[in-house]
Amino acid sequence: MPIPAPLTPAQRTQIINLVRRTAKAEILPRFRTLSHAEIDQKSGPMDVVTAADRESEKMITRGLLSMFPNAHIVGEETATEEKIAGLATAEMGFAIDPVDGTWNFAHGLSTFGVILATTRFGNPVFGLIYDPITDEIMIADDSTPTQVIAPRRPARSIHVSKGGPVEELSGYVSFYNLREDKRPEMATLMTRFARLYMLRCAAHEFRMVAQGHTDFVLCSSLSPWDHAAGALIVKQAGGHVACLDGSEYRADRRDGYLLCAPDAATWGRVRDAMSFLLEDK
Numbered sequence: 001m002p003i004p005a006p007l008t009p010a011q012r013t014q015i016i017n018l019v020r021r022t023a024k025a026e027i028l029p030r031f032r033t034l035s036h037a038e039i040d041q042k043s044g045p046m047d048v049v050t051a052a053d054r055e056s057e058k059m060i061t062r063g064l065l066s067m068f069p070n071a072h073i074v075g076e077e078t079a080t081e082e083k084i085a086g087l088a089t090a091e092m093g094f095a096i097d098p099v100d101g102t103w104n105f106a107h108g109l110s111t112f113g114v115i116l117a118t119t120r121f122g123n124p125v126f127g128l129i130y131d132p133i134t135d136e137i138m139i140a141d142d143s144t145p146t147q148v149i150a151p152r153r154p155a156r157s158i159h160v161s162k163g164g165p166v167e168e169l170s171g172y173v174s175f176y177n178l179r180e181d182k183r184p185e186m187a188t189l190m191t192r193f194a195r196l197y198m199l200r201c202a203a204h205e206f207r208m209v210a211q212g213h214t215d216f217v218l219c220s221s222l223s224p225w226d227h228a229a230g231a232l233i234v235k236q237a238g239g240h241v242a243c244l245d246g247s248e249y250r251a252d253r254r255d256g257y258l259l260c261a262p263d264a265a266t267w268g269r270v271r272d273a274m275s276f277l278l279e280d281k
Contacts, residue, residue: 006141007118007125007126016130016139018063018064019114019116020135020137021059022063022098023056023130024132026052026056026059027056027098027114027132028132030051030052031105031110031132038050046103047103048103048106049077049102050099050102050106052105053102057075057077057098060098060116071090071092072086072093073094073096074087074093074094074224075095075096075097076096076097076098079223081254084252087119088122088250088252089121089122090119090122093118093119094116094117095116095225097114097115097116097225097226100114100201100202100226101199101203103200104199104200104201111199112132112201113130113131113203113204115129115203115229115230116130117225117251122252123142123250124142124229124231124251125141125232126141126229126232127228127231127232127233128229129207129229131204134150135150135151136151138158138210138233139233140232140235140236141232141236142236145157145237146236146237148211158210158237159212159238160211160212160215160237160263161209161213161262162212163215163261164215165269166269166270167193167194168194169194169215169216170193170194170195170196171193171216171217171218171261172196172197172198172205172208172209172216172217172218173186173196173197173198173217173218174198174218174219175198176198177220177221178277182276186274189273192273197214202226202227202230203230205217209234209239209260210234210237211237212262215261215262217260218244218257218259219257219258219260220257220258222253222255222256222257222258224252227258230260231249231260234260235260238262239260239262240260240261240263241260242259242267243256243257243258244256244257244275245278246271257274259274
């Protein structure tokens with residue numbers, strides 16, 4: 001099957017403009033103005049969805065299909081396991097998280113964002129993370145370094161941290177997404193690191209790691225809309241990205257853990273400290 005060329009600069013600009021228009025039309029007008037009727041629970045009170053999620057996903061999906069009519073699109077709010085698996089065989093796929101950090105958004109916290117990834121046969125080839133509050137976009141593709149694009153400023157390249165020993169590292173771990181029987185050991189491990197955080201927003205966690213403000217992020221409950229773009233963005237900012245078992249990350253993967261760190265040596269130290277997660281007991 002022929003492999004298409006990467007997105008052209010014009011196509012990238014179209015996607016960026018689509019995401020910005022969507023945020024202006026469907027997300028920001030609802031920020032801190034949502035009624036209770038516009039917030040619904042999915043799996044429980046900590047897992048919510050809003051009108052902003054649903055309407056922004058529809059707008060982004062329409063826009064992408066107008067540009068790429070044959071693309072395979074997986075949006076968080078309309079995803080099925082069959083659609084996710086379909087990314088593995090799709091010549092051009094898109095994974096969309098229309099409002100990442102929905103709990104934060106629904107409760108008036110500005111730590112939320114829009115995530116979009118382009119995939120080729122399951123491999124992320126373009127990633128975008130957008131902060132609607134600052135109008136700042138972080139983008140990368142599989143052949144160029146990660147850049148930050150902000151209004152009225154030139155685009156700038158960014159780089160991950162220098163890494164180091166475990167005791168000097170800070171990072172993000174989605175503690176409550178871990179298996180319940182693994183949480184006590186992770187809680188004990190927290191004292192070995194300089195700091196462990198959880199923002200309830202993959203968009204901002206990946207942004208912080210890619211800019212070198214934080215050293216690593218460990219992701220569980222893998223989903224293409226949460227992790228495909230961020231994995232590529234950290235990698236193209238100089239980081240080492242792989243699943244905790246050492247295998248290559250793919251957008252259609254649903255099991256295991258994704259670990260993004262500044263370099264292979266630091267990645268290995270964090271992996272060794274968290275290897276208990278791979279034990280089946």
